[in-house]
Amino acid sequence: MDQKIDYVFKIVLIGDSAVGKSQILSRFARNEFSLDSKATIGVEFQTRTLVIQHKSVKAQIWDTAGQERYRAVTSAYYRGAVGAMLVYDITKRQSFDHIPRWLEELRGHADKNIVIILIGNKCDLESQRAVPTEDAKEFAQKEGLFFLETSALEGSNVESAFSTVLTEIFNIVN
Ligand code: GDP
Numbered sequence: 001m002d003q004k005i006d007y008v009f010k011i012v013l014i015g016d017s018a019v020g021k022s023q024i025l026s027r028f029a030r031n032e033f034s035l036d037s038k039a040t041i042g043v044e045f046q047t048r049t050l051v052i053q054h055k056s057v058k059a060q061i062w063d064t065a066g067q068e069r070y071r072a073v074t075s076a077y078y079r080g081a082v083g084a085m086l087v088y089d090i091t092k093r094q095s096f097d098h099i100p101r102w103l104e105e106l107r108g109h110a111d112k113n114i115v116i117i118l119i120g121n122k123c124d125l126e127s128q129r130a131v132p133t134e135d136a137k138e139f140a141q142k143e144g145l146f147f148l149e150t151s152a153l154e155g156s157n158v159e160s161a162f163s164t165v166l167t168e169i170f171n172i173v174n
């Protein structure tokens with residue numbers, strides 16, 4: 001059945017390879033998770049339509065094509081994006097240490113009013129944690145980003161992460 005769409009919001013996922021970007025997207029768009037996900041091939045996006053304050057909002061979420069390995073995410077990827085999810089893996093310190101670079105790249109390419117959330121994924125692996133929650137919280141606060149820890153595997157906070165970004169964008173345009 002046809003559904004009236006009031007808004008389409010483009011959201012981009014960025015962060016190092018293997019932090020769980022594709023699985024976060026798969027969890028949000030299809031409520032699926034795969035432990036042996038192949039590296040993403042070809043730039044692609046998935047969509048999911050939600051209702052925010054009685055309006056239907058189509059989230060068009062873009063996933064990198066494994067380009068993160070060569071730091072070759074192109075400006076076309078960022079074009080028109082109104083939201084961004086900056087993802088690291090809480091068990092991989094390096095993926096968190098690279099966040100400032102991703103943020104710089106994002107700020108260099110995207111609209112200055114873009115809504116950004118920092119996401120510490122794989123919080124189901126608490127025993128292997130390498131990034132204290134406080135460090136990330138502090139960084140997010142300093143940079144004016146939203147922040148949440150998620151688990152694409154368990155599904156925890158994935159919905160909240162997207163709704164935080166989408167609601168903030170919705171409030172900006174309304
Ligand atoms: P991407 O390169 O950032 O897109 O990362 P993927 O989504 O392909 O995930 C990389 C690996 O981490 C895969 O083996 C996933 O199954 C695994 N993974 C992703 N999210 C989680 C999570 O929340 N918890 C755990 N334990 N593993 C995860």
Ligand code: MG
Pocket residue numbers: 021022023039040063064066
């Ligand atoms: Mg991927």
